[in-house]
Amino acid sequence: MLMVNIAEAKAKLSEYLEAVARGEQVVICNRNQPVAELRAIEPKRQTPRDLSPMFPDWKFMTDQFFEPMSEEELEEWYGPDVFPAEVAEKPPAYGKPRAASRKRR
Numbered sequence: 001m002l003m004v005n006i007a008e009a010k011a012k013l014s015e016y017l018e019a020v021a022r023g024e025q026v027v028i029c030n031r032n033q034p035v036a037e038l039r040a041i042e043p044k045r046q047t048p049r050d051l052s053p054m055f056p057d058w059k060f061m062t063d064q065f066f067e068p069m070s071e072e073e074l075e076e077w078y079g080p081d082v083f084p085a086e087v088a089e090k091p092p093a094y095g096k097p098r099a100a101s102r103k104r105r
Contacts, residue, residue: 001024001025001026001027002016002019002024002025002026002027003026003027003029003034004016004026004027004028004029005028005029005030005031005032006028006029006030006035009026009028009038016038017038020038020039020040021040023040025037025038025039026038026039
């Protein structure tokens, strides 16, 4: 682990970035008090995460999983009133119109 002050970090930033790329950590200090840490970013995952340890009984998903559900399946899932014909809405309780006020002269 390297500890450097701000002025040195500004002057030699590219050197410290190379050190971080090699796996070292650089601590940046302000008057010898640690303020920040310069470290490498973990590489982005390139493969999908393996969920089989959490769900051992699951089989692989087929393309059918991503197809929209039929009307019958929706009715089984949500009940007969999936999409009610009318939705009764109450008027909002706020913003009731007021009578126009008159200015006094």
